[in-house]
Amino acid sequence: MLIKNIETRIKINKIVSIASISFALGLVIAGFVFAYSLVKDSRKSIYVIDNGVPVLVKQTDEMLNRPIEFKSQIELFHRLFFTLAPDDSYIKENVEKSLYLIDDSGKKEYANLREKGFYNQLISSNSMVTIHTDSIKVDLEKMRFMYYGTQIINRKSSLLKRKLITEGFFQNIIRSPNNPHGVLLKNWRIIDNSEISNQQKFNAL
Incomplete structure (x- = not known):
């Protein structure tokens, strides 16, 4: 009987120990999993400097934001390429920034406009050129885009508005300081830049 009691206690002790x-x-495993999840979540938290003030933001899945980045890149390229002032160095600086976002088709269009004397006319007439983006259509399957905007040329004597419709393709590339979205525009071309209106200015005497 004593032996049985000892065996029973040993079994109970083993069960309790196990x-x-x-x-x-x-x-321990739960602690590791919890710690890993905290580290993973902390890596998704980044600080963005907004007017000198650090603001905490959360990263989301890259593919969820990709269509927004595509449109942002397209808008940024057109804004840099077509925002011009009567200053040759300003024109070159803006265009050079825009050419980091596009393949050789951007350089060809820039050379074409220079040959036509477009930039010299802007400087000589003291004109300002800006654009307004109306809409951007993106086909994710074909990696193709259509840009619809209005080009405004502000001269001393007139305010000229032109339609601006372009098309092209885009591809994913490695992000860099000169191309933070990691998007390269390709085979870009202007398909409509016709005049919408030409409003004459009347200077007061």
């Missing part, structure tokens, strides 16, 4: 060890291991 249960204790299992529970401890479970706690």
Whole structure:
């Protein structure tokens, strides 16, 4: 009887020991999993400087934001390429920034406009050129875009508005300081730049 009691106690002790060890291991594993999840979440938290003030933001899945980045890149390129002042160095600086976002088709259009004397006319007439983006259509399957906007040429004697419709393709590339969205525009061309209106200015005497 005594032997049976001893065997029973030994079995109970073994069960209690195994249960204790299992529970401890479970706690350790749960602790590792929880710590890993905290580290993973912390990596998704980044600070963005807004007017000198650090603002905490959360990263989201890259593919969810990609269509927005595509449109942002297209808008940024057109704004840099077509925002011009009667200053040759300003024109070159803006165009050079825009050419980091596009393949050789951008350089060809820039050379074409220079050959036509477009930039010299702007400087000689002291004109300002800006654009307004109306809409951007993106085909994610074909990686193709259509840009619809209005080009405004502000001269001393007139305010000229032209339609601006362009098309092209885009591809994903490695992000860089000169191309933070990691998007390269390709085979870009202007398909409509016709005049909408030409409003004459009347200077007061």
